Amino acid sequence: MTKHPLKMTKVALENLFQKPATVPYPAVRKPVYAATRGRIAIEEAKCILCLICDKKCPTGAIKVDRPGKTWAIDRLLCIQCGYCVEVCPKKCLGMENLYSPPVSAKAMDVVNVPFTPPPPKPKPPPASATPAATPAPEAGKE
Amino acid sequence: MANRTVIPFGPQHPVLPEPIHLDLVIEDEHVVEAIPSFGFIHRGLEKLAEKRDFTEFTFVAERICGICSYIHGMGYCQAIESVMGLEIPERAKWLRTMWAELSRMHSHMMWLGLLGDAFGFENLFMAFWRVREGLLDIIEETSGGRVIFGAAKVGGIRRDVPDDLLARIPAQLAKIEAEMRPITDVFRDDFSVRQRLCGVGVLSQKDAYDLGAVGPVLRGSGVAVDTRLEGYAAYDRVQVEPIVESDGDCWARAMVRIREVYQSFEILKQVLPNVPAGPVDMKVTGAPNGEFFARLEQPRGEVIYYVKGSGKKQLDRFRVRTPTFANIPPLLKMLQGCQLADVPVIVLTIDPCISCAER
Amino acid sequence: MNAPVQRYVEVQPDALLEAVRAQQLTGSRLVQICCTKLAGFELTYSFARAGAFDHVRVQIPDNTVKVPSISPIYSCSFAYENEIHDLFGLSFLGLNIDYKGTFYKTTIPAPMVGTPVCGAPAPKDKGAHGE
Numbered sequence: 142m143t144k145h146p147l148k149m150t151k152v153a154l155e156n157l158f159q160k161p162a163t164v165p166y167p168a169v170r171k172p173v174y175a176a177t178r179g180r181i182a183i184e185e186a187k188c189i190l191c192l193i194c195d196k197k198c199p200t201g202a203i204k205v206d207r208p209g210k211t212w213a214i215d216r217l218l219c220i221q222c223g224y225c226v227e228v229c230p231k232k233c234l235g236m237e238n239l240y241s242p243p244v245s246a247k248a249m250d251v252v253n254v255p256f257t258p259p260p261p262k263p264k265p266p267p268a269s270a271t272p273a274a275t276p277a278p279e280a281g282k283e
Numbered sequence: 284m285a286n287r288t289v290i291p292f293g294p295q296h297p298v299l300p301e302p303i304h305l306d307l308v309i310e311d312e313h314v315v316e317a318i319p320s321f322g323f324i325h326r327g328l329e330k331l332a333e334k335r336d337f338t339e340f341t342f343v344a345e346r347i348c349g350i351c352s353y354i355h356g357m358g359y360c361q362a363i364e365s366v367m368g369l370e371i372p373e374r375a376k377w378l379r380t381m382w383a384e385l386s387r388m389h390s391h392m393m394w395l396g397l398l399g400d401a402f403g404f405e406n407l408f409m410a411f412w413r414v415r416e417g418l419l420d421i422i423e424e425t426s427g428g429r430v431i432f433g434a435a436k437v438g439g440i441r442r443d444v445p446d447d448l449l450a451r452i453p454a455q456l457a458k459i460e461a462e463m464r465p466i467t468d469v470f471r472d473d474f475s476v477r478q479r480l481c482g483v484g485v486l487s488q489k490d491a492y493d494l495g496a497v498g499p500v501l502r503g504s505g506v507a508v509d510t511r512l513e514g515y516a517a518y519d520r521v522q523v524e525p526i527v528e529s530d531g532d533c534w535a536r537a538m539v540r541i542r543e544v545y546q547s548f549e550i551l552k553q554v555l556p557n558v559p560a561g562p563v564d565m566k567v568t569g570a571p572n573g574e575f576f577a578r579l580e581q582p583r584g585e586v587i588y589y590v591k592g593s594g595k596k597q598l599d600r601f602r603v604r605t606p607t608f609a610n611i612p613p614l615l616k617m618l619q620g621c622q623l624a625d626v627p628v629i630v631l632t633i634d635p636c637i638s639c640a641e642r
Numbered sequence: 643m644n645a646p647v648q649r650y651v652e653v654q655p656d657a658l659l660e661a662v663r664a665q666q667l668t669g670s671r672l673v674q675i676c677c678t679k680l681a682g683f684e685l686t687y688s689f690a691r692a693g694a695f696d697h698v699r700v701q702i703p704d705n706t707v708k709v710p711s712i713s714p715i716y717s718c719s720f721a722y723e724n725e726i727h728d729l730f731g732l733s734f735l736g737l738n739i740d741y742k743g744t745f746y747k748t749t750i751p752a753p754m755v756g757t758p759v760c761g762a763p764a765p766k767d768k769g770a771h772g773e
Contacts, residue, residue, distance in 0.1 A: 149469045153406055162413045176442070178427040199342045222342050222433055322746035330754055495672050495718040513645040576648060576688060587674050604674035612718035
């Protein structure tokens with residue numbers, strides 16, 4: 142039955158002398174993949190406050206206020222399914238590959254949307270903007 | 284006759300990731316009978332299907348369980364597609380197969396680690412989880428999530444995987460397989476592992492079949508039933524043999540899972556080079572009208588999805604019968620006559636996932 | 643696909659045990675029992691063996707009718723039948739292990755029947771997902 146009694150000893154000794162499998166987190170960060178579903182970002186210049194993301198969000202994390210001209214998301218309620226990104230008619234929502242930072246209190250991330258209801262002809266290329274609440278290094282990378 | 288005592292086991296116990304309660308009737312050190320109680324985490328997800336659009340319910344279906352999340356989503360979509368008579372694109376079928384196997388591997392590796400932990404072999408636990416991390420990286424790179432893949436969609440898959448990435452995976456898998464060999468050898472040969480697992484919680488072939496056991500519990504008792512043989516997704520074009528062990532004890536169930544991980548490596552070797560080019564999803568119009576029972580093989584065993592629609596956006600009825608639910612009656616049988624100290628190990632060998640059992 | 647064709651056998655409640663016994667004699671295992679609330683209750687018993695996947699179906703008009711339990715034939719059916727009792731309010735006759743309504747501890751009795759979701763008050767709905 143005990144064909145190789147020292148098999149675990151070998152594994153354990155290798156464990157002892159090899160580099161740790163983990164990274165010392167705050168100092169070193171694991172590289173993120175392009176496809177990683179991190180958090181939702183919005184290019185507010187393109188948003189037309191159409192409410193589709195608000196309606197379609199499976200958890201109701203996105204709240205769009207048309208009169209107040211704001212787009213808001215509860216990051217802790219968001220399940221990163223990316224459904225809003227799929228349904229957005231203007232493609233102004235994107236899935237970033239960075240996770241949202243830890244927070245100590247629940248709050249909505251509110252973004253002001255510069256959109257005037259009677260839409261004029263599409264403006265020249267909208268300046269690619271980053272979400273107002275979180276300074277994201279690389280926005281909308283998918 | 285010795286005195287009988289009732290010892291409560293759970294709902295909170297170190298080996299139990301989720302709450303289930305067992306009343307163990309003990310005579311000396313032996314369990315005479317176990318009576319389970321449920322309902323600590325019943326979430327009413329089946330009822331929720333009556334309120335949600337059937338396409339949006341995919342997100343809920345994927346979150347029925349954390350570990351076998353992908354196959355839950357895939358099974359739900361497969362049931363809906365069968366009702367609506369959709370034939371999804373070939374590429375989507377092959378990628379679904381790939382993800383299903385990746386999810387089986389990471390579930391089994393997690394379980395093997397947890398089993399090591401259950402009998403006090405922390406080093407083995409750490410070793411398995413370290414190797415599993417490599418698989419999670421592949422999963423994250425292809426689907427975007429580490430555990431919740433979020434890739435299932437009625438009519439295909441939600442994101443395509445670039446071909447250069449698919450070409451890179453075999454090398455990563457080969458590395459993981461090489462890292463895995465020494466630690467699974469420990470499982471197979473180590474004296475203390477065999478002392479804790481061999482002959483413990485024996486379930487005979489007849490009992491396993493009659494009590495409706497599924498998955499590795501059934502195959503560990505010598506019954507060759509594997510739903511993958513039915514050939515859903517692309518399983519009809521890959522070689523799948525049911526992995527069977529005959530002893531029916533905890534060790535046999537562990538061996539089935541170890542061999543299934545290696546089998547998944549083999550399946551992926553057949554799948555990855557053969558993923559055809561083409562679209563990954565199709566347009567879904569209308570609403571399901573009819574009913575269908577879909578059967579799939581999850582890491583934990585056979586899972587049943589039932590959907591019934593009447594042409595509305597919401598389903599009339601959605602039901603999942605998860606493998607853990609089917610494995611509860613066999614578990615009670617296994618516990619009869621075992622030592623009290625073996626109860627945590629035996630409970631763990633059915634790979635209990637209570638939140639999916641209660642939905 | 644080499645999945646077996648699914649056959650549905652519709653039986654009367656008093657012929658249920660007979661139909662289930664016939665399944666057992668063919669060497670099938672009990673796969674699941676599903677209850678669906680339509681006008682009445684529709685119970686579907688699924689059985690599988692190599693190359694076959696059959697469903698035995700009974701219609702129960704309302705929850706005052708007691709359904710014969712199949713636990714004398716398939717002893718593992720107690721889990722499904724207790725679940726149906728707790729979620730749908732159907733009663734079974736001759737259960738081998740009867741939890742008497744304590745299998746699932748739900749806030750409201752028979753939550754799967756009726757409109758509110760999981761005991762939530764019916765009008766509290768966002769409306770976005772309802773239509």
